[in-house]
Amino acid sequence: MDALTAYWSFIWDVYLRALDVGTGVGGIGAVLIYVLVTVVALIIGVVAPLVVLVQLVIFVAAIALKLAVLGFVIWLAITIFTTDTPQNGASSAAAHEPTAPAIDNVPSQTDRNAQAQEVNAVIEAAARYAQGIACEVQAITPDEVVLLAGDPSDEAAGYGPRFAVLWTGDVGCQGGSGTTMTNIAIVHGRGMEQRDYYVDALRSSPAIDFESPVRAVERIVRHGPDELELEGLLQGDGDPNCCPSVPERFTLRADEAGHWKLITQQALPPADE
Numbered sequence: 001m002d003a004l005t006a007y008w009s010f011i012w013d014v015y016l017r018a019l020d021v022g023t024g025v026g027g028i029g030a031v032l033i034y035v036l037v038t039v040v041a042l043i044i045g046v047v048a049p050l051v052v053l054v055q056l057v058i059f060v061a062a063i064a065l066k067l068a069v070l071g072f073v074i075w076l077a078i079t080i081f082t083t084d085t086p087q088n089g090a091s092s093a094a095a096h097e098p099t100a101p102a103i104d105n106v107p108s109q110t111d112r113n114a115q116a117q118e119v120n121a122v123i124e125a126a127a128r129y130a131q132g133i134a135c136e137v138q139a140i141t142p143d144e145v146v147l148l149a150g151d152p153s154d155e156a157a158g159y160g161p162r163f164a165v166l167w168t169g170d171v172g173c174q175g176g177s178g179t180t181m182t183n184i185a186i187v188h189g190r191g192m193e194q195r196d197y198y199v200d201a202l203r204s205s206p207a208i209d210f211e212s213p214v215r216a217v218e219r220i221v222r223h224g225p226d227e228l229e230l231e232g233l234l235q236g237d238g239d240p241n242c243c244p245s246v247p248e249r250f251t252l253r254a255d256e257a258g259h260w261k262l263i264t265q266q267a268l269p270p271a272d273e
Contacts, residue, residue: 118161118189119145121197126165126185129199133206134169136180148186149225160189163197164228166217171206178241182217182232184210184260203258211262213250226254231268246270 018040021033123140130137144166165185172179183205190196201207214232222229229251233244247268252260 116142122163122165122187122189125187125197125199126167129185129201129204130167130169130183134171134183135173135175137167137169140165140167143220146220146223146228148223162189163187164223166220166230168216178215181215182210182212184208186258208257209259209261211252211260213262213265214248215244221249228252228260 018033119142122145123142126145127137127140130140146164148162148164163186165187166182167185168180168182170176170180171183185204186200187197188200190198212230212232214230214234217230217232219231220228221231229249231247231249234246234248235241235244236246239245247270248265249268250265251263253263254260
C-alpha cells in the first residue's frame with residue numbers, strides 16, 4: 001500500500017505542476033495543456049499499473065509452469081530409476097504383470113486326440129506281440145501304458161518315444177491258473193512322421209526279468225524314466241490259487257540290461273479298512 005500511495009502522489013504532483021504551466025501560458029494554450037496533461041496522467045496513472053499487473057501475472061505463471069515441469073521431471077526420474085529393468089530389453093510393465101495361468105501347458109483337443117491315437121498305436125503293437133507269444137491275453141487298457149524317458153542312443157538313431165506296457169497272459173501257453181501273470185513290453189516309436197510302433201523283444205518279457213511279487217498288477221501308481229511303482233495282490237493264508245487278497249505296493253527299476261528288479265516292497269491295509 002505504501003508503494004502504491006507514493007506512486008499516486010507522484011502522479012498527482014506531476015499533474016499539478018503541468019496545470020501551473022498551463023495557467024502561466026493562458027488562453028487556448030492553457031486548455032490544450034490541461035487536456036494533454038489530463039490524458040497523459042490517465043495513461044500513466046491508470047494504464048501503467050495495469051501493464052505492471054499483467055507482467056506480474058505472467059511472471060508468476062511462468063514460475064508456476066517451471067516448477068510444474070521440474071516436478072514432472074523429478075517424478076519421471078524417480079519412476080525410471082526405481083522400476084526393475086527387464087533383461088533383453090523386455091518391457092518393465094510386462095515384468096510386473098500378474099502371472100497368468102499357464103494356458104499354453106493345457107493340451108488342446110487336437111493334442112489330446114493325437115495322444116490318444118499314439119496310445120492306441122502302442123497298445124496295438126503290444127497286443128500283437130503278446131498274442132504271438134502267449135495265450136489267455138487280456139485286453140490292454142490305456143491305464144497300463146506309460147511313457148518312459150527316451151534312450152539317447154535311440155534318439156540319435158532317429159527313433160521316437162519309448163513306452164512301457166503291462167499286459168497279462170500265459171506266456172508259452174502253459175495252461176493252469178498259476179501261469180497267467182502280468183508281463184512287460186517295451187514299445188518304441190520309429191521316427192516322428194511315420195507313426196510305426198514296435199516291441200523291443202530283447203527288453204520285454206520273457207527275454208528280461210520282471211520281478212513282480214504279485215501275479216497280476218492292478219495299478220500303476222507312479223513311473224519315472226526307468227522306474228515303476230505298482231500295486232497288486234499277494235497270496236494270503238487260505239487264499240485259493242486263483243484269488244490272492246493281500247494288497248501290496250512295490251517298486252521295480254530297470255538295470256542296464258533292461259531287467260526290472262524289485263527294489264522296494266510294502267504291505268497295504270486291506271481294502272475294507
